[in-house]
Amino acid sequence: MALVKYNNNSISAVTSASSIPSGALTHIKTLTASSSGTLSFVDGSNGVVLDSTYPIYKFEFINIHPSSDGANFQVNFRDGGSAYDATKTTTAFGAYHDEGDSGTALAYDTGKDLAQSTGVQKLDAQGDTGADNDQCGVGEMFLFSPSNTTFVKHYMAKFQNYNSSNYSIVSYTAGYCNVTAAIDGVQFSYSSGNIDLGSIKLYGIKDS
Secondary structure: OOOOOOOHHHHHOOOOHHHOOOOOEEEEEEEEOOOEOEEEEEOOOOOOOOOOOOOEEEEEEEEEEEOOOOEOEEEEEEOOOOOOOOOEEEEEEEEEEEOOOOOEEEEEOOOOOOOOEOOOEEOOOOOOEOOOOOOOEEEEEEEEOOOOOOOOEEEEEEEEEEOOOOEEEEEEEEEEEOOOOOOOEEEEEEOOOOEEEEEEEEEEEOOO
C-alpha cells in the first residue's frame, strides 16, 4: 500500500477529502460466510468490480473455517458463461510442520496441480483444514488482468491453515486460466460441507 506523507503546508492546502490520495490498494467488496456453500465475486453484481478498472485484483482470506473436518479450500473461475469452469493449468507446492515436532516436509504436490482442467483448484495444496472450533485458514490470492481478451489470465495464491491433524501448513499454488475470454467471476468453496465462518476481501491494485 502506498505511504503518503503530509506536512502542515500540504494539509492546509487540502480543500476537500477527495483530493487526498487513497493509495494503490482499493477495497472493493467483503463477503462474510455463514454456513455458505460458496462465496462468489461476480463483476457488476452487488458492488463487485472485476474488469479493466484495475490491472491486479487481490483476495484476502481471513479465518476461513470449514463445516466439515479435513475439507479443502478451493477456487474456480468464470469466463463469461454461468458456470465456474474456466480451463486451467496450474502448479502447487507447500511445507508443513506438526505440533509434536515430529513431521516436517517441503514438497511439490502432484495431487493438487491441474493440466487443462475445468475443475476446482485446491488452494491448501499440502493439506486440508480442520473443523475444530479453533481451526481455520488464512491467505491471499492475486488475479492479473482478468478482463484482458488477448492473453491467458494468471493467478498466484498463498494459503496457511491449521490442519485437521494439528499441522501448520503453508501452500503455494499458481497457474493460468487458458482462455482469452474475460474472467468475470471468482468463486470460493470447500471440497465438502460449507464455509462455516470467515470472510474474503477483494481489493483492486492501481498501476501507481
